[in-house]
Amino acid sequence: MIRLLAATCAVALLAAPVVAADRVAEAGRLREAALATSAAYPLLESLTTEVGPRLAGSAAEARGRAWAVKAMTAAGLSNVHVEPFALVAWERGLETAEVVGPGAQRLVVTALGRSGATPAAGITAQVAYFADLQALKEAPAGSLKGKIAFIDHHMMRAQDGSSYGANNAVRTQGPAIAAAKGAAATLIRSLGTGNGRDPHTGVTQTPKGQVPGPSGALSLADADQLVRLVSRGPVTLKLVLTPRFTGTGQSGNVVGDLPGSAVPNEYVVIGGHLDSWDLGTGAIDDGAGMAITLAAAKAIKDAGLVPRRTIRVVFWGAEEVGGEGGEAFAAAHKTDAVVLAAESDFGADRVYRVSSRVAETGLPLVAEINRALAPLGIAPTKDNSAGGGADVGPLGALGAGILELEQDGSRYFDLHHTPDDTFDKVDKAQIDQNVAAYAVAAWLAASDERVLRAK
Numbered sequence: 001m002i003r004l005l006a007a008t009c010a011v012a013l014l015a016a017p018v019v020a021a022d023r024v025a026e027a028g029r030l031r032e033a034a035l036a037t038s039a040a041y042p043l044l045e046s047l048t049t050e051v052g053p054r055l056a057g058s059a060a061e062a063r064g065r066a067w068a069v070k071a072m073t074a075a076g077l078s079n080v081h082v083e084p085f086a087l088v089a090w091e092r093g094l095e096t097a098e099v100v101g102p103g104a105q106r107l108v109v110t111a112l113g114r115s116g117a118t119p120a121a122g123i124t125a126q127v128a129y130f131a132d133l134q135a136l137k138e139a140p141a142g143s144l145k146g147k148i149a150f151i152d153h154h155m156m157r158a159q160d161g162s163s164y165g166a167n168n169a170v171r172t173q174g175p176a177i178a179a180a181k182g183a184a185a186t187l188i189r190s191l192g193t194g195n196g197r198d199p200h201t202g203v204t205q206t207p208k209g210q211v212p213g214p215s216g217a218l219s220l221a222d223a224d225q226l227v228r229l230v231s232r233g234p235v236t237l238k239l240v241l242t243p244r245f246t247g248t249g250q251s252g253n254v255v256g257d258l259p260g261s262a263v264p265n266e267y268v269v270i271g272g273h274l275d276s277w278d279l280g281t282g283a284i285d286d287g288a289g290m291a292i293t294l295a296a297a298k299a300i301k302d303a304g305l306v307p308r309r310t311i312r313v314v315f316w317g318a319e320e321v322g323g324e325g326g327e328a329f330a331a332a333h334k335t336d337a338v339v340l341a342a343e344s345d346f347g348a349d350r351v352y353r354v355s356s357r358v359a360e361t362g363l364p365l366v367a368e369i370n371r372a373l374a375p376l377g378i379a380p381t382k383d384n385s386a387g388g389g390a391d392v393g394p395l396g397a398l399g400a401g402i403l404e405l406e407q408d409g410s411r412y413f414d415l416h417h418t419p420d421d422t423f424d425k426v427d428k429a430q431i432d433q434n435v436a437a438y439a440v441a442a443w444l445a446a447s448d449e450r451v452l453r454a455k
């Protein structure tokens with residue numbers, strides 16, 4: 001009797017924590033169900049097989065949006081729609097590089113995204129070697145006139161992908177810097193790891209008012225070869241790169257909701273980007289992010305759970321070419337109360353770490369999420385300063401709380417932006433672990449009422 005009375009009092013006094021315990025128990029059930037199997041692997045198989053590559057602004061990206069509307073609807077999401085936006089479209093042409101004269105041989109090259117073109121017949125010019133971007137920056141003005149600048153650098157394998165961030169400017173800024181010093185074209189060592197002969201594409205940026213010069217990336221093996229050749233004496237290359245800008249194109253963000261019961265106008269946003277580079281089928285970058293986040297929302301729906309806040313799945317368009325989709329989404333939804341945003345855009349391998357950037361009042365909820373993720377082998381970080389990534393970054397700048405479920409990037413840059421970014425590289429158990437993590441995090445954040453927004 002006393003025990004019963006005590007239990008009743010405890011329930012009365014601790015009504016909120018009992019509800020919280022239910023939420024956490026549901027999170028545990030979602031986690032175990034997704035680990036057993038999830039919808040992500042078949043979704044990714046369908047996308048990469050039926051749509052394939054999805055270059056921003058292309059007809060293929062539009063087919064990707066149609067696929068996404070169908071997939072979100074079939075998963076049981078509501079309010080499924082496309083939010084279109086325009087962009088400058090670009091497409092790849094021919095791409096060859098060959099050493100002429102002594103040591104004549106072909107090198108494997110691919111044009112960087114939004115690169116300019118050589119004449120159709122190509123250019124033949126001497127290679128000017130730069131050990132790193134700083135060496136290129138220090139070259140005197142005009143000193144590259146008529147030459148092909150080659151920028152070397154060494155990206156290292158790292159679980160958190162930090163070496164990509166450190167070397168990214170070689171690709172995004174190097175070609176424009178070389179062109180401003182008179183270079184006829186620019187080649188870089190691919191931003192990647194491993195030793196394959198597949199070159200890694202990726203966007204290069206040209207400041208307003210400057211005409212984009214032709215720029216490409218050599219595979220890592222071919223960059224090594226060029227370094228050996230250059231060490232023996234002057235090297236002349238014939239380079240053909242004929243990509244072209246095709247005018248104003250259409251892209252769009254695809255949105256679908258799991259509506260909240262109590263506060264439907266508060267949003268927990270999860271998603272990945274819909275566009276991909278054109279060389280592979282965009283399996284790890286970023287079909288995986290789409291599949292993981294849609295499968296997580298579907299897992300919550302299939303479990304019969306109704307969140308308090310709306311869980312919104314977003315597939316952003318045109319991330320690769322400049323983050324236009326993330327910017328367009330934030331601009332269109334700047335008055336929406338996005339309480340938390342998390343994007344999956346680092347492959348399909350397991351989540352190993354969580355970081356966040358939320359208001360002080362949201363830290364206990366982040367601690368609760370961390371505890372529910374621990375059985376998945378995911379460790380919390382201590383800081384609260386996560387950036388979130390290209391697509392949710394603009395939402396974070398508007399005050400949204402940010403959660404990063406950080407994936408193991410150890411092998412990501414072997415495949416990233418190459419013809420090898422294909423479905424066969426995806427490990428089902430690891431992608432399901434990602435779904436478990438997103439389902440847990442989205443459910444706990446959307447079934448709660450604690451304040452996560454920074455402003």
Ligand SMILES: [Zn+2]
Nearest residue numbers: 273285286345
């Ligand atoms: Zn990506």
